[in-house]
Amino acid sequence: MGEKIPACPLPNGEFSSRLSPLTAPRIYFTEKSPNVPDLPENNFYIDTPEALNSFLGDLSAQGSKRCAVDTEADSLHSYKEKLCLIQFSAGDYHSIIDPLLIRTEGLGPLNDFMGATEVWMHGADFDMSMLKRTFDRIPPKIYDTQTAARLSGTRQFGLANLVEDVFGVVLSKQSQRANWGRRPLLDKMIDYALNDVRYILPLADHYMAKLRELGREEWFFESCEHARTTVSERPTPDADNLWRINGSGKLKPNGMNFLRSLWHWRDKEAERLDRPSFKVIGNVEIIQFAEQLAVGQEAKLPERFPISAARRFHNAVRDARETPPENWPKRKFGKRIERNPEADKLFESLKQKRDKIATELDIDPSLIASRNVLEMISFQPATAPEQLLSWQRKLLDL
Secondary structure, eight states: OOSOOOOOOSSSSOOOSSOEEOOOOOOOOSSOOTTOOOOOSEEEEEOSHHHHHHHHHHHHHTTOOEEEEEEEEOTTTOSSOOEEEEEEEETTEEEEEOHHHHOGGGGHHHHHHHHTSEEEESSHHHHHHHHHHHHSSOOSOEEEHHHHHHHTTOSOOSHHHHHHHHHOOOOOOTTTTOOTTOSSOOHHHHHHHHHHHHTHHHHHHHHHHHHHHHTOHHHHHHHHHHHHHHHHTOOOOOGGGTTOOTTGGGSOHHHHHHHHHHHHHHHHHHHHHTSOGGGTSOHHHHHHHHHHHHTTOOOOOOTTSOHHHHHHHHHHHHHHHTSOGGGSOOOOOOOOOOOOHHHHHHHHHHHHHHHHHHHHHTSOGGGTOOHHHHHHHHHOGGGHHHHSOHHHHHHHTO
16 A cells, blocks of 8 residues: 555554554454455554545545444543544555654545545444544434344344354454553454454444345434434533433432532542543442432441542532522423323224334334334324435335
């Protein structure tokens, strides 16, 4: 690919300022079947804007029309989740792009390249969310091999399941919960990262052929566009209500008042330590504390907390106790739909119809319509056009 560049051993803690060829990553398998795709050894670690420009320039010159992308973040290890790795595959080339070293401003050419090609992902929701957060936009054409596999009737649709099923290769899961913010990356992390992307395009070819044979190609394209739109339009969480965690709805206003104060204490401790809040203390524990405090009991932190953190905890409790009732949080209630016999009858009819069609098509019934969607349509039939995609409405004759 362009100028010959000397190999740079990886990982060694000394990142090359140029395009660094990787040694061929190990693939973990129990028995390699004869239909494993030919996987060339053109693997690259890209850690500078110059190297990225060179790499993408060569791909553009070759007329690459599609690519596969995967991302890794550090949500299990840091207070603020950040994009730590972009795995990229196009044609015969597989690369690891390091956004921690290139920085967001240097990734512009990658964003432009993805905007001009088909981008394939697997389980795309998370990856699209990371791209949206990083670039403030999502590539216009994103296709998901997980969706393709499910629409073709596959029930075990994780990437490792599909790779083993189609190619007979068993991928290692050793680095699934690794700290992708660490540098240098370990050999096994590089292997895992590249294997997460190298099979996506071969899988795309396999399942698209199946969908064409089944006549479901348009279902796939509409489903992928809907998924992309959902992520693009997903609102930013309300910062004032982040403390309303799972289980908080059972609390009365006094308990919610304590929970809000304790949540903010935990959040500040997590930020101070640069670790996820659940690694400071879990949701179940702070809800229990709020329940105890609301009925006049004491809440005692585990002894593992240092004195300074315990002091701040008690200050948070004191502040909550001093908050007047008129400033306590209000309970939020979801909009309740009044049940009626006719709606219940329609729901059962739609569910039976959906299940029968799904059995005939040999796909998961929830792909046609989830239970929640069926309930909404049963009680508000006029919402069907906004609740279902066109292919789903056609199947259900709605």
